[in-house]
Each structure stands twice: as C-alpha cells, then as structure tokens.
Amino acid sequence: MKTLFTRRLLIATAALACLSGYAQAQNIRIGFQVPLTGPAASDGKTALQGAQLAVEQINAAGGIKGRSLELVALDDQTQPAQAVPIANKFIGDGIKAVISGSYSGPTRAAAGVFQEAKIPYISAYAIHPDIVRAGNYVFRTSFMGEVQGRAAAKLIADIMKKKRVTMINVNNDFGQALSAGMKEAAPKMGLQLVSEYNFGMGDRQFGSIVASVKKDDPEVIYVSGYFFNGGPLVAQLRAAGVTAPIVGTEGFDTVNFVQIAKEAAEGVIITTSLDRDTTDPTMRKFIDDYKKRFNVGAEMVAASTHTAVNVLAEAIRKVGIDDSAKLRDAIGATKNLSSAVGTITFNNSREVYKAAQIQVIKGGEFKRFAVIDDPVLLAPPNY
Amino acid sequence: MYYLDLLMIGLVWGCTYAMMALGLTLVYGLLRILHVAQATVFTLGAYAGLLVANATGSLALAFVAAIVSSCVVGVLIYRWVYEPVLDKPPFVPLVASIGLLIAMEDGFRLIFGPYGLSFTSNPWFATMVGFGGIQINLVQAVLVITAVVSIGVLGWVASSTRLGVGLRATVTDPAMAESFGVNRVQVRTATFLVASALAGVSGLLVGMLNNLVEPGMGGLIAYKGLAIIVLGGLGSVSGTLLASVLFGLIESFGTVMLDQVMDRDAVAFLFMLLMLLIRPQGLLGKGR
C-alpha cells in the first residue's frame, strides 16, 4: 500500500519537476541586481516594483514571441563587495543579460565582471561615469551625473535666473558625480558656486551645515542626496529661516520626501526623469499602472527600471537572447524608444539622450515646472 | 552669530548623546557590560511613539508608549540576554548584544518596511523657539530640557534615595552591598528601567526631530554612545556628561571645518582616540 503511494508520489513529483524545468527552459530569464537590504533598501524595493510591473505587462501582452519573461532578482546589499560574487552567480546560472537596479557603487563593481564575461549589462539609474566606461557590453538608460548637473545649471541660470549657488552633496558616487557635473557646467552658464558642503548617507541632522548656509546666504541651494537625507535637510533649512529656493535631484523623486519634509517640501524643484503632468501616452500609462498595481505614487527609480526592462525586452524581441554580441548591438541601436522616462536614444558610447523633466512640489504633489529638451546641452559624452 | 549657532547645535547634539550615554554608563558601572543593544530600545521607543502619535494624535500618549515599550524590552534584554551570561568572559555579552542589535534592526525593517515612517502631524517640529538671537526648534529645546532634567533627577536619586545609594554601593562593592540588604536584582532592574526609558524617550525625540523613524536609526548613536562613555571614563556619570557635550561640539564644528579631511563620524572618534592616548582612563575616570 505504502510503497504504491510513494511510487506514485515520486512519479508525480518527477513529472512536476520536469514540467517546471521545461517551463523554465521556455522562460526568458533576465538578471536583476537590486539592493533589498542595506542603506538603499527603500530605493531597492521601488526599483524591484518598477521592473516587476514591466515584466508583468510584457507577459500579459503575450511575452516575447510567445515566451514569458522571468526576472531573477539577487540582493547586492548596496555593497560593491557583494556585487561581484552575485555577478558571478548570475553568469554561473546561465543568465544572458542583467539589469542593475542598484546604486553606483555596486553597479560599478559588477560592470567589470559582466564586461569580461560579455554579458550585456544595463544600469537603470546609477549615474557614475565609470560604469559605462567598463566596456561595450555596459549600457545606461538614465542620466549621467554630468548631464544632470548641466540640466540643473541651465535650470538655475536660464529658467530661474539666479547666480549664486551653494551646493550640498551626499558623500558617495551619486553625490560626487552630480557635483562634478554641476561644477563643470556652472561657469559656462555664468553661475557662481559660493560654497560647498558634504554629508554622509547616514546623516539626518544637518545643524552645522544649515548654520553655514544661513551665513553664506546663497540665491539657490543645490542638493544632491536621497530622500532620507533631503527630507530632513530641507525641513531643517526652512525651520532655520532659510528661504532661498532649493533645487534637488532625482534622489528626491519619491513620495517619502514629501512625507518627511511636509510643508518645507513646498516649492522644492527637482531634476528628474518622470513628469507627473505628462501627456506622453507611454509615461502616462506607466504612472497610472504603477499606482493601480502598488497603490502608491510612481517614482523615478521605478520608472527607470521599468524602462531598462523594456529596452532589454525590445532588443531581445529583435534578435533573441542567445547571441550576446547581437544582443549588445541591438540594445545599442535603440532609437526613439517610447518609455516611462520619455523618448530615449542611445549614442555611440551607450549613454542615452532624453529630455530632462523639471518638477516642482506644489500642494504636496509633484507637478511639472519645466522640460529641458536640448539634444546639444544634454548630449551625453562620446568616448 | 554663526559660531553661536554652531555652539547651540553642538549642545543640542550633546544632549541627545547624553541621554543615550547616561544609560550606557549606568549599565557599565553596574555590570561591566557594553550595552550595544541599547540602540534597539532607542529605535523601539521611536517606532512605538510614532505609531501611537499617528493613531491617536496625542503626543503625550506617544511619550508614554515610548517609555513603556522601551522599559519592558530593556528589562527583558537584561533578564534573557545578560543575566545568563554574567559569569562569562566580557566578549560574550558584548557579542550577544551586537548580535541582538543586528537582528532587531533587520526585524524592524521586516516589520515596518525599509522606507522609514514619518509623523502625520508633528507640531513641535515646525515651532521655533528663540532666545538671544538664536533660533532652535521646539523639539531641540525639549531635548535639551529633558536631558538636563533627567540628569538632575538621576543625580538626586543617586545621592538621596535608598535606591540610588544602593546602586552606588552595588557598583563599588556588590558583596558588601548585599550584606547590607541591598537587593541586587532590584537594583539591576531599576538600572535597566532608567537606561531604557532614557533611550526610548530620546529615540522618540530624535524621530520627531528628523520627522523620520528608520530601522537603523539607533546603530550609530549607540556606537558613539560607547565612545562617549569611554571618553568620559567608564562608569563615571559626570565624565559621561562632559564627554557627551564635547562630542556634540566637536561634531558641530568639525563637520564644517574638517569637512575636506574626514567625515563627521570619524572626527568624533578621532577626538576620542587622541584624548584617550593622553589620558587612558578617560576624562574623569578613576586611574588604574
């Protein structure tokens, strides 16, 4: 009795295993490097959601030539030291293309590994220049640090018409890349960098910096940081009586920023890739679908990973996933692709051009302030 | 003006550290344990207070919640984690404490999510108090007042009440104290109650100050707290206070002046290290 049952169970299990293996073989698996733990865990969660939404939408529309897309996510703990082993794990598991939904440090560490293994690697929102310089298999679907800096400089000089700027940067790849971009563009736009201060990613109390800014009395304050820095910083600046307009970057593009800073968030302007007031159908669809799926407002990080998945999916649709050189070329050939972050086109150095969305916070919501669509100004470098 | 501002900020930070460090120095003085897990109680107080404040709209209830939750957990940590290992070599309670801290931080992240929570209404945050030309916000003022009051009350308890005298006796000579009828368990429980309450309240206040309660908010403050009690002279309350204020001032001035050379945390630790090399027993510690 028992043995018959056991045998049947074994057969059923084996059949199931074969079937799932078969199904797995049918799925197109793409890797997703994301910080699910560590200091970037909040952005990591959002990044994963954006990618998941993209995969769900693609599969709902019939997948890629009938095959389902499958996202294989691994946690890099926001640590470059962890990024290298999981890059090796992806490669060892036979993953043919990987997207990074992580910060610049870990992405930069993994880029070298993927380049050597000739696996196409797309950085969804990490902005450090060295990432793409790792080689011709590495791409970026978001703004480089220096391009964002240029956009901010143009925003401050030409649109806001101010001159004296104080920069406050977060101490890491992200902040340093942005500050380099701003420093390079500022003199060309006629801006004067009055002072510069730095803080650590873990800082929440900015008393000394606030006091120093008060003393410097700039016309505009440019802050590069994440929402968990920017929120308290902006609140503390306003509480201390500093009324100068504040320009932030995509790190502030989250609902949490407004929740933390409350009234102080009013009037803060950010350079980002998501326009809540957009009429562009693809961007609009993303914003609405994200809200429906996750019950929370869409954010830049999610839009970026959503875009990266779509760019990769489009390329796979054209040439399949098995020939990495062909896939690499197909990704690089992406032109005028309509995505959640606007219309994007790669240049010869695997960086994208897209318009910069300038948003302002009014009534606790992100609204359009301006759009900088200048292919010359915002051209990513060719090297 | 500017330097006055920096001074004020330094004092506020110093008071924040003092509340954490006081608890740490009390525990160390009594049990020779570096209570790293104090950070857990700090964060718990903040979460408890925030949840109650958002649910009921009452700050008073929030403080009660913070104190109660942190006291309960603090004493439990003593009972379940420290008491069983009191006879083991010193690294055992230290590593256990660190393990507890790491686990709890992750626990908070799993329960409350990685994003961090904010207060739906935080009136003290936006209210400014001014005197002598300097402006600080109400939360900062409350922090300073609470710290000063706590220190005063503790000082009085230590010198004038049975419990306080018993505590000091137990620290100096446990066996003798017991023979005089001082209840060891009572003294220890009281110590942890006080230390945890201080941590919980300061956690809630810091949460209000940043308008952000995060799973990892306690960690760095606990490590700095340890550096402070070492700097002050392990076991010396007045040393701890002095060191806390110094730390706050060093950070406040150091952040803007040594900006290019090292980051804020490093400045404070470097100061501690240098002071220790000159005076190994700490500022007000007893010599070997």
Add this chain to the structure above:
Amino acid sequence: MDYYLSVATFAALHIILAVGLNLVMGFCGQVSLGHAAFYGVGAYASAMLSVAGWPFPVAMLGGMLAAGLLGVITGLAALRFREDFLAIATMAIGFIFVGTARKLAWLGGEMGISKIPSPLSKHEYAWLAMAAAVLLIIFSLHVRRSWMGRAFSGVAQDEVQAQTIGIDIAGYKIAAFFLATASAGFAGGLYAHMTQLIVPDAFGFVVSISILAMVVIGGVGSTLGVATGAVVLTLLPEVFRIINDYKLLVYGGMLLGVMMFSPQGLAGLLSQCVQAMRRRKEAA
C-alpha cells in the same frame, strides 16, 4: 566554475582574517572591533602601489607592512588601555579609517581606487589565498603549542600573574598585533587585485563585525574552530540566498544564540561532544 572559485577564494581570505583576529583575541584576550581597518589599509596600500606601477610582490609587501605598522601602533596603544577600552578604541580606528578614506582625494575618496592591475588569473588567486591561509593556520597552531603560545595564554588569563613570572607582556602583545594585522594586510592586497576596485565601504564596521562573528562562532582561541567559522560564514550567504530577505535577522540571531548557548563556539561544542562521548565510554 568561476563562481565557485570566487567563493573559495573569499573563504580563504576570510580564514586569514579570522585566524589573525583570533591571535589577538584568543591568545591575548584583547577584543578588537576594527579588524577590517587593517584589511582596508593593506588593500589601499597595495592598490596604490600597483596603480603607481610597482610590481605585484612589492605592492603586496607594501600592503602587509602598512597594515602591520598600523597594527603595531594599535598594539602599543593597547598597552595603555584595558580590555573594554580597547574594544571601543579599535572600533574608533575602523570608523576613522573609513571616514578618512572617504574624504581624501589621494585615497580615491568615495569612489575608491579602480582599475587596479590584476597580474594573476582567478585560479592563481585562489591558490595563493589558500596557501596563505594554510600557512597561517599552521603557524597559529604552532604558536599555540610553543612557548609563545603559553605566554599568550598567560597574558590572557592574568596579566598581573604573567608579569610576575617575568614574561614580557608588552612584547608579545605587539607581536600578536603585528602578525594579525600584517596577514590581514596580505588578504587586503589579494582582495584589491582580485576585484580591481576597492571602495571605503568594503572595510567598514559591518565587515569588522563579520570577522568577529567568524572568530566567535568558530570558538575564540581555537585556530581550527575559527577557520571553520570563517568557511561556514562565507558559505552561509551563498546558501541563504533562498531566505535572502531574513539574512541579517538570521545572522544576528546566530551570534546571539551562540553566545547564549555555546560561548566557546563550534570548537566548544565539538569538545563538549568529545568529552561526553569519552564519559560514556568510560561509564560503559
């Protein structure tokens, strides 16, 4: 293959770090919460030498010496401090190292040092790391059984007593620190050349705690226990990718659990088992 090779290499590096820390903690009774700083100093020193054009052996030696020098200084400072102070002091060194490496441009700042030349193949790194690990283990075992080891234990048990029998405590403490930190420096040098990119965060407080965990879970004072602890804790994150989300919870819980129920770590558990078996044999 590459993946397993990289895991094996990291395991070997961690063995070097853990066995080194064990020399300081187990033999000398000193708690160090900043071991990652020596790892980092070795990594940075050798990376900067390599990038400047010096050959690999020179860079590695440079890394070892730099880390060893810092170690000697720490040892000298340790002479002035009592146990608890040292724990905090070494923690401070860790934070100062990261804080400084983050800021100073000539140390690479936040971006760290990249494009470090890699003269060896993945296999060669693995063999080199494992050879070094084995060497260190043998040396550590030898020290344990020799007069130096007895002196070390003497220092751990009772400093005053040891002093009265004329053991030069200071000398041995310094020697222990130098050994431990120079080998950490060697591991750092290997790490830098293997990954070709080092950032300050790779050597922070969390890493120091990880190394401490390996020593503690393996069993303080037991060389083989500590080496086992290092291997187990290196493999754990790989195995645990399935329960990935709860990783730190499990990790912290393990530290707590080991301290509460078996403070002598795995080595302690093993020796308890052996003793229990022996008793049963004798009774039978």
